[in-house]
Ligand SMILES: *[C@@H]1O[C@H](CO)[C@@H](O)[C@H](O)[C@H]1NC(C)=O
């Protein structure tokens with residue numbers, strides 16, 4: 001009998017590990033089962049700052065509940081406990097022995113960001129599980145990233161709007177991070193640490209940081225001139241950074257396949273502005289809501305056979321063959337979702353410059369979405385005969 005039990009035990013362990021966790025009572029937090037990943041637990045309400053919670057509440061919940069692992073834990077609108085003044089303090093082992101894959105913390109209140117302190121051992125039980133950490137709305141002046149120093153799986157880091165960020169520490173975990181997102185952080189000044197501290201970055205999302213042409217050029221150049229970054233970065237997003245030009249050095253990034261420059265003030269694309277490595281399939285090139293007036297021939301170079309290019313909400317008046325024909329021809333494969341989106345541009349259709357598309361290559365129109373002349377007629381409704389006399 002004893003032998004049987006001993007033999008069975010390992011089997012039980014395996015079973016226990018594969019049985020999905022079910023939600024128990026996480027009040028005042030809420031719980032949701034998210035197949036096949038596990039539990040999502042949310043504490044505090046991001047839309048109702050009155051229902052804020054303290055680190056003591058969080059500790060009580062995790063000391064009480066049985067599930068040993070939570071896939072995603074969001075601590076929204078944390079508030080200071082009664083004894084900690086205006087400072088939010090997350091103590092050692094705040095989740096008891098429980099571990100998380102993804103952890104989000106926000107400490108914003110209507111009165112503004114609150115100071116957050118995290119004990120170096122606060123999330124010690126998650127050191128080997130945590131893959132993603134995000135933080136928003138906090139005053140970083142007393143935040144020490146030491147609590148992430150022993151993580152072995154952390155690959156993704158996201159910093160939202162906040163105050164008094166003091167830069168990235170020299171900690172080994174940063175070298176494993178492949179995805180870095182910094183958004184709406186108006187006084188972010190540590191762009192010059194990115195290339196060095198995050199040598200294997202694959203995705204860099206630096207959105208709404210208002211850095212401007214000069215600093216963004218230096219940032220891209222620093223990544224492009226690092227041996228690793230040059231061969232690792234695949235996604236680069238620079239939304240709302242007051243860019244008036246396409247950043248230089250993009251073509252030195254050998255793996256780049258996604259570029260998002262939404263919401264800048266770029267007016268002109270020179271030849272080779274986007275010269276992607278021809279061995280990489282471009283996925284997205286987003287230039288929505290810029291001030292584009294003119295695009296030079298061969299501005300787009302690379303493999304666009306599966307690419308989606310957004311040029312909508314600009315001031316383009318021409319759709320020239322020297323710019324678009326090669327790209328559209330690459331997009332012809334039937335299975336592909338590729339296309340060029342050009343909604344909300346005042347294209348001038350009265351002259352002959354569209355004859356190549358409307359009269360000579362109408363099959364390419366299938367990959368042009370939202371083209372409309374300044375007089376309101378859609379590209380699809382233009383008559384080939386209208387271009388009869390064009391050369
Ligand atoms: C955790 O819960 C147990 C009861 O289940 C209690 O005895 C213990 O004091 C709690 N620990 C903390 C730190 O609250």
Ligand SMILES: *[C@@H]1O[C@H](CO)[C@@H](O)[C@H](O)[C@H]1NC(C)=O
Nearest residue numbers: 349350373375376377383386
């Ligand atoms: C707009 O311009 C095009 C090209 O000249 C013409 O074919 C079309 O009929 C015009 N549409 C309207 C509504 O005037």
